[in-house]
Amino acid sequence: MLDTNKDSLKLEAMKRIVAMIARGKNASDLFPAVVKNVACKNIEVKKLVYVYLVRYAEEQQDLALLSISTFQRGLKDPNQLIRASALRVLSSIRVPIIVPIMMLAIKEAASDMSPYVRKTAAHAIPKLYSLDSDQKDQLIEVIEKLLADKTTLVAGSVVMAFEEVCPERIDLIHKNYRKLCNLLIDVEEWGQVVIISMLTRYARTQFLSPTQNESLLEENPEKAFYGSEEDEAKGPGSEEAAAAALPTRKPYVMDPDHRLLLRNTKPLLQSRSAAVVMAVAQLYFHLAPKAEVGVIAKALVRLLRSHSEVQYVVLQNVATMSIKRRGMFEPYLKSFYIRSTDPTQIKILKLEVLTNLANETNIPTVLREFQTYIRSMDKDFVAATIQAIGRCATNIGRVRDTCLNGLVQLLSNRDELVVAESVVVIKKLLQMQPAQHGEIIKHLAKLTDNIQVPMARASILWLIGEYCEHVPRIAPDVLRKMAKSFTAEEDIVKLQVINLAAKLYLTNSKQTKLLTQYVLSLAKYDQNYDIRDRARFTRQLIVPSEQGGALSRHAKKLFLAPKPAPVLESSFKDRDHFQLGSLSHLLNAKATGYQELPDWPEEAPDPSVRNVEVPEWTKCSNREKRKEKEKPFYSDSEGESGPTESADSDPESESESDSKSSSESGSGESSSESDNEDQDEDEEKGRSSESEQSEEEGEKKKMKKRKKVPEGQREGSSSDEGSDSSSSSSESEMTSDTEEEQVEPASWRKKTPPSGKSAPAAKEISLLDLEDFTPPSVQPLSPPTVVSTSLAADLEGLTLTDSPLVPSLLSPVSGAGRQELLHRVAGEGLAVDYTFSRQPFSGDPHMVSVHIHFSNSSDTPIKGLHVGTPKLPAGISIQEFPEIESLSPGESTTAIMGINFCDSTQAANFQLCTQTRQFYVSIQPPVGELMAPVFMSENEFKKEQGKLTGMNEITEKLTLPDASRSDHVVVQKVTATANLGRVPCGTSDEYRFAGRTLTSGSLVLLTLDARPTGAAQLTVNSEKMVIGTMLVKDVVQALTQ
Amino acid sequence: MIHSLFLINCSGDIFLEKHWKSVVSQSVCDYFFEAQEKAADVENVPPVISTPHHYLISIYRDKLFFVSVIQTEVPPLFVIEFLHRVADTFQDYFGECSEAAIKDNVVIVYELLEEMLDNGFPLATESNILKELIKPPTILRSVVNSITGSSNVGDTLPTGQLSNIPWRRAGVKYTNNEAYFDVVEEIDAIIDKSGSTVFAEIQGVIDACIKLSGMPDLSLSFMNPRLLDDVSFHPCIRFKRWESERVLSFIPPDGNFRLISYRVSSQKYVDGSTRICHHISVCWVELTFPCFMLTVGYLNSSLLPLAMAHEETRKNCLVAIPVYVKHSISFKENSSCGRFDVTIGPKQNMGKTIEGVTVTVHMPKVVLNMNLTPTQGSYTFDPVTKVLTWDVGKITPQKLPSLKGLVNLQSGAPKPEENPSLNIQFKIQQLAISGLKVNRLDMYGEKYKPFKGVKYVTKAGKFQVRT
Secondary structure, three states: OOOOOOHHHHHHHHHHHHHHHHOOOOOHHHHHHHHHHHHOOOHHHHHHHHHHHHHHOOOOHHHHHHHHHHHHHHOOOOOHHHHHHHHHHHHHOOOHHHHHHHHHHHHHHHOOOOHHHHHHHHHHHHHHHHHOHHHHHHHHHHHHHHHOOOOHHHHHHHHHHHHHHOOOOHHHOHHHHHHHHHHHHHOOHHHHHHHHHHHHHHHHHHOOOOOHHHHHHHHHHHHHOOOOOHHHHOOHHHHHHHHHHHHHHOOOOOOHHHHHHHHHHHHHHHEOOHHHHHHHHHHHHHHOOHHHHOHHHHHHHHHOOOOHHHHHHHHHHHHHHHHHOHHHHHHHHHHHOOOOOOOHHHHHHHHHHHHHHOOOOOHHHHHHHHHHHHOOOOHHHHHHHHHHHHHHHHHOHHHHHHHHHHHHHHOOOOOHHHHHHHHHHHHHHHHHOHHHHHHHHHHHHHHOOOOOOHHHHHHHHHHHHHOOOOOOOHHHHHHHHHHHOHHHOOHHHHHHHHHHHHHHHHHOHHHHHHHHHHHHHHHHOOOOHHHHHHHHHHHHHHOOOOOOHHHHHOHHHHHHOOOOOOOOOOOOOOHHHOOOOOHHHHHOOOOOOOOOOOOOOOOOOOHHHHOOOOOOOOHHHHHHHHHHHHHHHHHHHHHHHHHHHHHHHHHHHHHHHHHHHHOOOOOOHHHHHHHHHHHHHHHHHHHHHHHHOOOHHHHHHHHHHHHHHHHHOOOOOHHHHHHHHHOOOOOOOHHHOOHHHHHHHHHHHHHOOOOOOOHHHHHHHHHHOHHHOOOHHHHHHOOHHHHHHHHHHHHHHHHHHOOOOOHHHHOOOOOOOOEEEEOOOOOOOEEEEEEEEEEEOOOOOOOEEEEEEEEEOOOOOEEEEEEEEEEOOOOOEEEOOOOEEEEOOOOEEEEEEEEEOOOOOOOEEEEEEOOOOEEEEEEOOOHHHHEEEOOOOHHHHHHHHHHOOHHHEEEEEEEOOHHHOOHHHHHHHHHHHOOOEEEOOOOOOEEEEEEEEOOOOOEEEEEEEEOOOOEEEEEEEEOOHHHHHHHHHHHHHHHHO | OEEEEEEEEOOOOEEEEEEOOOOOOHHHHHHHHHHHHHHOOHHHOOOEEEOOOOEEEEEEEOOEEEEEEEOOOOOHHHHHHHHHHHHHHHHHHHOOOOHHHHHHOHHHHHHHHHHHEEOOEEOOOOHHHHHHHEOOOOHHHHHHHHHHOOOOEOOOOOOHHHOOOOOOOOOOOOOOOEEEEEEEEEEEEEEOOOOOEEEEEEEEEEEEEEEOOOOOEEEEEEOOHHHOOEEEEOOOEOHHHHHHHOEEEEOOOOEEEEEEEEEEEOOOOOOHHHHHHHHHHHHHHHHHOOOOOOOOOOOOOOOOOHHHHHHHHHHHOOOOOOEEEEEEEEEOOOOOEEEEEEEEEEOOOOOOOEEEEEEEEEOOOOEEEEEEEEOOOEEEEEOOOOEEEEEEEEEEOOEOOEEEEEEEEOOOOOOOOOOOOEEEEEEEEOOOOOOOOEEEEEEEOOOOOOEEEEEEEEEEEEEEEOO
16 A cells, blocks of 8 residues: 555555554564655655654664655755754664764754754754764764753753763853753753753752751751750741841851752742652752751642652652651641552551651651551551551650550550561560560560460560560560460471570579470470571570580570660661652662762862853843852852842842743833832932042942942942942843943943033043043054044034033043952952043954053062953953053053953953962943944934834933033033934934944934923934943933933 | 653553664563552552663553653653653543543554654643644544545644743634633541541642633732642743732633642641631630631731631631531441441531532441441442442432441451541532632733633542541
């Protein structure tokens, strides 16, 4: 049928073949006929052929090769789904000859436009690896490339490939760590599980143990285990208290990345997938500080409602956890109560958990529950319950007697198993404190008449023998009875009778000598050789004779040596060295391919390895990054502020991602967030106006400090400054405009000389703030053309205001006040500031020129200042300044550096190296500095503006405060905010400015239509919408202040 | 990850096998059969079995075993979850997940499995995507297919997989736009001999059936969202929105799906004050209703006068037990018979009728036969499995249903020590026992007016009375 031309017949044939495959029958002899149809047009036939091909290609390699070309064609198809499925089938064909073709296909697909194809490429990697492990190195390259992918679709699959091919290459994760954390919530469930377990391992190698300091404090309760549990018994209330108390007493500070991981995984506890919940639970168990682990309990208890297989796995894990962290599950004790309909394996696990959870306070309830279980029909379960009671009794001293009495009562149970189990448990319990329990031993002795279960009888005899001193009268009597029935007993009992006889002979030979000899001679002729041997051996030992004197002297020692009490402990005791939730943990044995969970490192590895600049990052990651940067410098001061800080940052970043998630629905969140920011801003303004009165130099410092205040409450530490500008590196996302953004303009407005103002005013300020402005050394560099444009703009403003044009103003307006790059404390005496000079950079017109001022306030010269290993986001490049040979104490110098910011406000991060030290610094441009002024006529302006409407136009209404209604103030404020040139304009109420972005040269046109009433409308037209939006924001802020 | 899958029926036949990597011989299942023999009961087969070269992870669903073969370390729940998802998909496609259904549709099953896993790693598991790839069989389609020769495999390629919302397919169109929500609550309880509640909690789910055109963006709000303290969500729900506003906001998948599941427990450990209230209310309730009930007040202030606290408690009881059972089951020593007397009555049923009441009892092994007379409904006793089922039906408070009679035991056998526990099933329509109420459903993103409906049902979950 396969040879017909009719698709329907082919389909029918293929269906039959597939049905054969499904039933496990061999259909390989049809291979040639099937392969011919690989190019069939009918999709269903094609799919079934694929199924067949993948199944049998391994067996018929030569014939399979015939089909390869079809897939190779498919790989070039314009439809992404066809490309993907071609790659999928191609990589599933396990024929070693095509390895190079596969490799090529994977490499190509890894850089495909479509994320779906890239995902398929990630899937293909482990397939190729299992086919030919020599390709590992090349595959790792592909993995590295795919790991950098930013789509959620790819993330899960590539991490899976990573886990299968090169789980040891943890270094590949560094750069992607934060991205993975942030993407996690949007990845599909299966990917989440893989990523979470990989990140658990990663975190174990990269962060310090959050419990390292606690462990000392905890050791005692941990040892006592069931002893003093007061604080845990108090329940979650005290846990919270402990959570509050912990941060204050421990000097440990959690790495912000560590915190990021914990925070981003927490919502996944509410996933519908049990596997994800378990993965998060194990992550918390292994990584979170003790106070936070509690959150997982609720989710795990929820899983207990699921399918019984899920229950089984979850209970296993809960059992392990409950040994270590009992308090966590205590509130949920009742959820582990057993129903008679549960399968036995679940019952036994629940029992295990209940036993682990039992403590002084809840033991009465637990025991009452156990009492119900003992009457169960399921005898295996009853036996397990008795053992559980025994464990409770050994662990909780208070109830030992109660348990013992209960168990003794059980001795009268009809069921052999129950009695035997109780006797065994009683035996163990008695061994712990025999002296007080003479009564029970007597009771047991009486039971020998009734109990028939050999194991139980043997246990009783052993007990009597062992503690015959406590029951001196009864013991010989028991022996007498046993001697009478000796021949009828089971072997195990007989052995114990011999034992008892021997022990009694040694302690009380007067009464029992004859009995012992009688027993021994009975045993001598027993059918069982074990018993005969034992009898012979015992006789030689205890009965004094001439030859065996040496041994018999020690007989007492041999028989009556104190025996250690058995320890009753959980079989889950040491399982937690396996990663929870793993197959190995479940089996309590290492499974193939299990990756050990590494121990916490002693010293934290360099956290900076995770620093990457990715524009999509949200604010929280910026924040993390900044904090982290400070860490190497300020670890001590951070120590105090750390916990509060991390707590603080929580809600903010929450709301941040909130706005991200709600952006689809366009809900009000983002606006509420910007409200907050507005408030911050207001605060800011209040503060800055306050500080105006203070001395200029000091003011600057303060302002910078204040910038940080809303986030961190870290007023005391000036430590933030070093990393100041790195913070707001991601402005591509509009909502993530950080506070700095809005603050910065405010701060330079203060310090920038009012450009359009009269010369004396400008001079005055520049006298005070001399070094803030273009240092003399660079002045010669300014090329005339651009100066003239800016001059033209200035002229425009000046003519309108009738102010005299003063030559000193010809020097270009410095864009921003001095920003701190490196504080002198952080820099060990080296203080570095930078300003945007607004001069074109001589080397490359696309670069923003940045003036960097170094001053050495230490008492030793600083040598060999240069820029080292910049870590730059894509597109951004740096023209380094020439190395500064030496900077003697007290001296200052300036260097110029060019940075091509690629029309984005991402920070340029680099290292500032001296001969001895390296400092991580970063420069963050305000959006206004990313452009250069252009001179154009009004008509030109209007023409260009006409082209840039619609999406490219951003309009904002504002009200100008009285103080800034005059023309020159407006012009000055706008030009201070952005490096734009004034465009002449006919009407007096309208102001126009024009500029081009440095890198792409796109026009930026700004129009301000100001009414005399103060109402105004600001319009920015720019191809670069992001820049436009940010510019509007900045200018509005500058104007309304 | 997942190497192979075998489907095995109760009699131990392997009727389907699928390999995602190289072929694993069927003989690997022998280890499974061994374990199955050892376990005696199907429920007691350990889900994870270790064999010399492989690990077998299995689930038991609808009288079928899904046995997957694993070679390397993998989180067991990952596999178990996946296998259940496979079973769910079969259920979804064929209406039932049975051997017959799978055998009849073996090609579709194979195609599904092929799409769901790639090299052992889950690929497409969302039912909406799968249905775009492979159309579920319907009678109409099979007729059409046989005439026109078209196929079950979708010729349009799924776009959902590529979008940000993989759970919804594109281009949904309905003439009647409807959105239905079923709030189903199940009461899990253990009630001890004396009638006091040992443990009680409510397990609720909201199942949705959404037939809305386009890309609707729904938000569902509750009158009392604070009730829900432990919730798990369908991936479509925006978690942040719930965290901040307690509103379920989502773009729904098309068709039937489970929106959330939640738990309302009697064990409230919210904070100190609630706990005090807990004590107050429990004491009070025990005083007022000697027949007891375990309730938890959800009070804000612990200083309320007791009477008010009571008032509050009645309004807010989280776990009310709607039925009570009077029972006396006794076996006489040294005689081969016993007495059995069970009466069931309504309690705290919020004025609704309790319907569909069934009592199931696993009698001890020594019970030979039962001679009972029900005042209402009918009973059956299976002498092989020793299961007594009493189908009561509706409970009318005027005449309480009871079941009385004699139990015949094996002669000579000792009397059973334990009385069997009673498993009770019931159903209350139009009531969510936790008091959860849907406030409103808003739709954004589409212009039409959908028809909306909410239904409440309370059922007994694992409701067990110890005797």
